[in-house]
Amino acid sequence: MLRSLLIFSVVSLALSIVHSTKLNFENHTLYSLSLYSTKQLDVINQLQINPDFDIWNNIQSLDEEIDVFLSVESFEKYKKILKAFGIKYRVKNSNIQQAIDEELVGNFQIPFRKLFSNSNVTRYLNYKEIVELMSRLSYENSFLVSNYSAAKTHLNNDLMVLKLKTPTSVRSLWLDCGIHAREWITISTCVYIMEKLIDSYKNNDLDVVRLLNYYEIHIMPVANPDGYEYSITTDRMWRKNRNSNDNSGCYGVDLNRNFGFFWSTGGSIITYCGIVLVAINSYESLTIYGNETIQGYIDRGVQNMDPHIFSLFESVFQKMIQFDQNQLVSGESDAGVTLSARYAMRYFANVSETLKETQVETKV
Numbered sequence: 001m002l003r004s005l006l007i008f009s010v011v012s013l014a015l016s017i018v019h020s021t022k023l024n025f026e027n028h029t030l031y032s033l034s035l036y037s038t039k040q041l042d043v044i045n046q047l048q049i050n051p052d053f054d055i056w057n058n059i060q061s062l063d064e065e066i067d068v069f070l071s072v073e074s075f076e077k078y079k080k081i082l083k084a085f086g087i088k089y090r091v092k093n094s095n096i097q098q099a100i101d102e103e104l105v106g107n108f109q110i111p112f113r114k115l116f117s118n119s120n121v122t123r124y125l126n127y128k129e130i131v132e133l134m135s136r137l138s139y140e141n142s143f144l145v146s147n148y149s150a151a152k153t154h155l156n157n158d159l160m161v162l163k164l165k166t167p168t169s170v171r172s173l174w175l176d177c178g179i180h181a182r183e184w185i186t187i188s189t190c191v192y193i194m195e196k197l198i199d200s201y202k203n204n205d206l207d208v209v210r211l212l213n214y215y216e217i218h219i220m221p222v223a224n225p226d227g228y229e230y231s232i233t234t235d236r237m238w239r240k241n242r243n244s245n246d247n248s249g250c251y252g253v254d255l256n257r258n259f260g261f262f263w264s265t266g267g268s269i270i271t272y273c274g275i276v277l278v279a280i281n282s283y284e285s286l287t288i289y290g291n292e293t294i295q296g297y298i299d300r301g302v303q304n305m306d307p308h309i310f311s312l313f314e315s316v317f318q319k320m321i322q323f324d325q326n327q328l329v330s331g332e333s334d335a336g337v338t339l340s341a342r343y344a345m346r347y348f349a350n351v352s353e354t355l356k357e358t359q360v361e362t363k364v
């Protein structure tokens with residue numbers, strides 16, 4: 001007991017050291033890859049499953065270069081594969097740490113001068129500063145502005161929203177920024193837009209007055225505060241939130257790959273540990289996997305019901321009876337296969353009882 005306690009405290013000490021140390025990216029390099037075949041594109045798509053193969057832009061087509069961020073060791077590892085498939089690369093930035101040092105919160109002026117000229121936004125604000133700013137803007141401009149918390153994050157931060165509303169507005173617009181923690185400039189863009197809209201409205205800018213007379217506008221400048229703070233304090237390259245992923249030791253869900261709509265598309269990876277990650281079933285917390293839902297799908301054709309994994313199992317079940325089959329092969333991969341197999345068994349167990357076909361459950 002004492003022994004395991006000791007080990008536990010050593011482990012948690014080690015963890016806390018890891019967490020408070022800022023990662024250093026000295027000699028980490030940004031490469032540009034040029035591809036000319038879909039075969040090569042497939043290779044890159046495969047490689048991005050690795051947490052250390054960090055693609056920075058969207059892979060759209062073969063005509064565009066692909067930017068990949070690699071440590072010295074990772075480059076050594078992937079160089080051979082790139083060579084083997086004839087993928088050409090060039091160095092775009094050979095020391096990312098230098099760029100990071102230059103943009104340190106509080107000191108980074110260059111993009112702001114260019115992008116946000118004549119603005120009150122002159123540097124990257126951290127989450128707390130942005131919350132304070134929103135509160136101040138609400139307080140000083142209460143005829144137009146208020147702020148509310150839309151929800152709490154895993155680390156209990158508020159997802160704060162600034163609301164601009166005139167008495168005549170009839171429709172709503174939503175704007176959020178910073179869903180990927182490391183994409184700091186988007187957060188500043190939202191902050192800029194908040195301030196600009198308020199100032200322009202007050203200065204009777206006709207376009208803005210018309211806009212706000214018709215639309216109320218809701219702006220969430222930091223859609224991922226947990227990740228944003230972590231990217232400031234610890235890992236500048238952090239992209240996901242800080243969900244503990246069932247205490248797997250790997251943190252974070254890639255938030256905009258985890259919507260129920262178009263779930264897991266666009267290069268997302270089903271693992272707890274990758275940079276881009278989908279490991280969490282976005283519908284898990286909804287009560288749509290219970291016996292009651294199963295009952296709704298029994299004996300209904302696929303085309304008659306809302307899409308659901310149970311709808312698929314219903315047609316599988318019918319076919320198994322029709323063709324007297326007893327084997328089911330699930331074609332999903334990675335985490336999906338376990339989960340869908342679990343739901344399949346749940347479905348068949350319930351259905352077989354309902355239909356008094358007690359043999360089926362044992363067959364499954």
Ligand SMILES: *[C@@H]1O[C@H](CO)[C@@H](O)[C@H](O)[C@H]1NC(C)=O
Binds near residue numbers: 026027
């Ligand atoms: C980065 O590269 C330089 C030059 O090769 C080398 O002297 C230095 O030790 C490297 N730093 C790290 C952290 O690897």
Ligand SMILES: *[C@@H]1O[C@H](CO)[C@@H](O)[C@H](O)[C@H]1NC(C)=O
Binds near residue numbers: 135138
């Ligand atoms: C929003 O801003 C006001 C200042 O007007 C502040 O008092 C209030 O606590 C904020 N609302 C929330 C939900 O945080």
Ligand SMILES: *[C@@H]1O[C@H](CO)[C@@H](O)[C@H](O)[C@H]1NC(C)=O
Binds near residue numbers: 137194195196199
């Ligand atoms: C921006 O700064 C100007 C000048 O200090 C000030 O008048 C204005 O109220 C500020 N805008 C906001 C939205 O705080």
Ligand SMILES: *[C@@H]1O[C@H](CO)[C@@H](O)[C@H](O)[C@H]1NC(C)=O
Binds near residue numbers: 289290291346350
């Ligand atoms: C479904 O009903 C059975 C039998 O009543 C029960 O054992 C099982 O836990 C239920 N499953 C769910 C997901 O509620």
Ligand SMILES: *[C@@H]1O[C@H](CO)[C@@H](O)[C@H](O)[C@H]1NC(C)=O
Binds near residue numbers: 291294295353
């Ligand atoms: C099937 O679902 C119904 C409805 O919830 C429940 O009453 C029944 O106990 C379930 N049977 C099994 C074997 O899961």
